[in-house]
Amino acid sequence: MGEFLSFTSIVIFFFLILLFNCIKVIREYERAIIFRLGKVLPEPKGPGLIIVIPFIDKVVRVDLRVVTLDVPPQDVITKDNVSVKVNAVVYYRVLDPTKAVVAVANYYYATQQLAQTHLRSVLGEYELDDLLTKREILNQRLQTILDKDTDPWGVKVSKVEVKSVDLPQEMQRAMARQAEAEREKRAKIIHADGELQASKKLSEAADVLSQNDMALQLRYLQTLLEIGSEKNTTIIFPVPMDLIKPFIK
Helix, strand or coil, X not given: CHHHHHHHHHHHHHHHHHHHHHEEEECCCXXXXXXXXXXXXXXXXXXXXXXXXXXXXXXXXXXXXXXXXXXXEEEEECXXXXXXXXXEEEXXXXXXXXXXXXXXXXXXXXXXXXXXXXXXXXXXXXXXHHHHHCHHHHHHHHHHHHHHHHHHHCEEEEEEEEEEEECCHHHHHHHHHHHHHHHHHHHHHHHHHHHHHHHHHHHHHHHHHHCCHHHHHHHHHHHHHHHHCCCCCCCCCCCCHHHHHHHHC
8 A cells, every 4th residue: 555655656756747848928018939759839938827748848038028139349440441349238139039030040149249240240341530429320331231132031120229439539539639629729710710701890990980070070079088098107109190290381
């Protein structure tokens, strides 16, 4: 009797283990790709409880959430032969779990290597100024190229962002000098424009004064009052000939 109970306990124990291996829980953001005797089933399973056949079915779980892929800094030589280090971040997710498992051995590693390759090749087609100013255009082009290449793997690249462009120290100093020269140029242009406008106004004022001798004399007396208000020991002031002509006559 005891041997029968022991055998029954062993059978129940193995049955529970078998039952446990038959039931799998797939999370909401996962899908299960089932290989039955080496052949993949046409439709992914999940989410929720699924039943598999032990020792016959093999389950591969695929995460459907958006993955943030940080592309490490890459050495890029721009079109104008400037060596820079550029890093980026790629956002992608799996749309077709079956392709992501069957079509490529490791879609995460493959997407990472593809992102590094295209980052160097695409950015190398642009000049340094474009890398610094046309960031949105570069991001869009990288996203389009990566999405096209990862589509056979069932992977959708939704966004690519170039995070930073690190310049050599010599180039940073050269750009700083260029920016300073540009600021000095703008300051000189503004100053010259102010001088031009002032000269035009002075010319207009001279035309008005030349048409009225009394106005010229009043301006002369006003200037004398302004000079007299300052504490000067010696003043040299030109006297218009029109003022002394009556005395000469």
